[in-house]
Amino acid sequence: xxxxLTYNDVNIINMARRERIPTGQRDSYHHGDLKRALTDAxxxxxxxxxxxxxxxxEVARRAGVSAAAPYRHFSDKTQLLAAAATLGFIQLHExxxxxxxxSADVTEQVLGMGRAYVRWAVTHPDYYQVMFGSELxxxxxxxxxxxxxxxxxxxxxxxxxxQAANLLPAGDPREIAGPTWSLLHGMxxxxxxxxxxxxxxxxxxQVMAERALRRLLFGGT
Amino acid sequence: xxxxLTYNDVNIINMARRERIPTGQRDSYHHGDLKRALTDAxxxxxxxxxxxxxxxxEVARRAGVSAAAPYRHFSDKTQLLAAAATLGFIQLHExxxxxxxxSADVTEQVLGMGRAYVRWAVTHPDYYQVMFGSELxxxxxxxxxxxxxxxxxxxxxxxxxxQAANLLPAGDPREIAGPTWSLLHGMxxxxxxxxxxxxxxxxxxQVMAERALRRLLFGGT
DNA sequence: ACCTGAACACCGTTCAAGT
DNA sequence: ACCTGAACACCGTTCAAGT
Numbered sequence: 345x346x347x348x349l350t351y352n353d354v355n356i357i358n359m360a361r362r363e364r365i366p367t368g369q370r371d372s373y374h375h376g377d378l379k380r381a382l383t384d385a386x387x388x389x390x391x392x393x394x395x396x397x398x399x400x401x402e403v404a405r406r407a408g409v410s411a412a413a414p415y416r417h418f419s420d421k422t423q424l425l426a427a428a429a430t431l432g433f434i435q436l437h438e439x440x441x442x443x444x445x446x447s448a449d450v451t452e453q454v455l456g457m458g459r460a461y462v463r464w465a466v467t468h469p470d471y472y473q474v475m476f477g478s479e480l481x482x483x484x485x486x487x488x489x490x491x492x493x494x495x496x497x498x499x500x501x502x503x504x505x506x507q508a509a510n511l512l513p514a515g516d517p518r519e520i521a522g523p524t525w526s527l528l529h530g531m532x533x534x535x536x537x538x539x540x541x542x543x544x545x546x547x548x549x550q551v552m553a554e555r556a557l558r559r560l561l562f563g564g565t
Numbered sequence: 566x567x568x569x570l571t572y573n574d575v576n577i578i579n580m581a582r583r584e585r586i587p588t589g590q591r592d593s594y595h596h597g598d599l600k601r602a603l604t605d606a607x608x609x610x611x612x613x614x615x616x617x618x619x620x621x622x623e624v625a626r627r628a629g630v631s632a633a634a635p636y637r638h639f640s641d642k643t644q645l646l647a648a649a650a651t652l653g654f655i656q657l658h659e660x661x662x663x664x665x666x667x668s669a670d671v672t673e674q675v676l677g678m679g680r681a682y683v684r685w686a687v688t689h690p691d692y693y694q695v696m697f698g699s700e701l702x703x704x705x706x707x708x709x710x711x712x713x714x715x716x717x718x719x720x721x722x723x724x725x726x727x728q729a730a731n732l733l734p735a736g737d738p739r740e741i742a743g744p745t746w747s748l749l750h751g752m753x754x755x756x757x758x759x760x761x762x763x764x765x766x767x768x769x770x771q772v773m774a775e776r777a778l779r780r781l782l783f784g785g786t
Numbered sequence: 787a788c789c790t791g792a793a794c795a796c797c798g799t800t801c802a803a804g805t
Numbered sequence: 806a807c808c809t810g811a812a813c814a815c816c817g818t819t820c821a822a823g824t
């Protein structure tokens with residue numbers, strides 16, 4: 345709605361949807377899709393060891409390729425990480441829009457998206473850390489930026505629907521989306537880092553998020 | 566109030582308050598305080614290059630010592646980073662308690678703390694990233710954990726004062742502190758990562774934080 | 787008790803050379 | 806056009822040896 349799909353998005357989305365080709369079935373990548381194999385391996389490595397244990401050489405090893413090969417497809421380590429983060433944002437976007445589609449009540453749509461946001465984050469902590477914790481230069485990577493914008497647009501759309509129903513004050517929806525996203529991101533990130541539990545807060549982040557959203561947006565009790 | 570000072574805290578706090586001794590003035594650390602010199606160098610390095618460019622060998626170099634020397638004082642790189650993060654939490658705590666002391670109105674105290682929180686975070690992005698972004702095992706480092714708890718207690722105390730004044734619902738203050746901290750942390754962290762501006766939100770995070778806190782806590786408009 | 791020197795097993799990145 | 810091999814300048818960490 346706010347950011348139309350670009351040609352690159354379509355590529356990325358196709359990339360995400362194409363079925364996985366087991367890497368062992370090819371004896372050579374000369375005619376295969378090494379770029380894809382590398383992002384796949386990167387995703388697996390992030391899932392296994394977290395963004396901290398992510399190594400370009402190990403990714404190359406898993407793809408069955410020399411340490412120098414990735415440089416034909418990514419200018420450096422960060423760009424490969426950015427590709428992984430991009431796929432994460434696409435998954436998050438799909439999760440959010442699916443959550444919004446689950447109810448006809450616009451209020452319940454925002455709340456459901458809030459729950460879905462923290463649920464996805466805490467069940468995919470490694471992706472989430474790559475997406476937000478790795479000081480990726482989003483300005484440096486248009487595909488990553490667009491994928492992030494699409495996820496944000498889900499939130500924005502839900503807010504606009506509430507405004508249209510007079511359940512939220514009219515005006516620039518981003519003024520509402522900013523604090524909303526901050527709340528969700530903060531909860532997700534503090535939960536993943538176990539900071540909340542260290543401080544004696546053990547509540548389910550999903551119910552915590554819903555309660556807080558109710559107060560923040562609709563003045564609920 | 567919730568977590569009394571331990572012996573270690575006192576050490577850390579003294580460490581933070583002691584005046585800096587220029588490292589060049591000693592020809593040998595055999596009788597000096599290498600541990601202190603290392604944390605000083607670490608702080609400087611974090612400030613210059615961010616947590617990503619933080620290197621144990623470079624820290625040792627700056628302290629004028631061999632690459633192996635730090636291992637007499639820190640079991641590994643993470644523990645030195647944790648020492649830096651600990652000093653960050655002490656600074657944050659001092660900032661927050663100072664902010665709370667600026668007003669007699671308890672409502673204004675929480676709002677002022679909120680503003681102070683995001684202000685400190687965005688003016689010390691490198692510290693903030695070390696404190697929250699570097700997957701430091703807080704359970705692994707009691708001094709870090711305690712320093713973090715002390716900062717959190719500032720928030721908790723302010724909330725308790727509002728409860729006592731019947732401006733917030735009675736009950737476990739942590740149920741209110743959780744979402745509050747999440748909101749502030751989310752705003753700080755998205756601002757530092759420039760995610761908010763990428764999404765078209767350019768509002769001053771301090772005024773954004775105050776407005777959102779008003780709504781979240783006091784049902785303000 | 788505290789530090790150095792040298793070593794080990796890794797990194798990210800570059801570049802000539804191969805096919 | 807795409808990949809390899811070898812090299813470079815780094816890391817974190819360990820450990821015998823020095824003072």
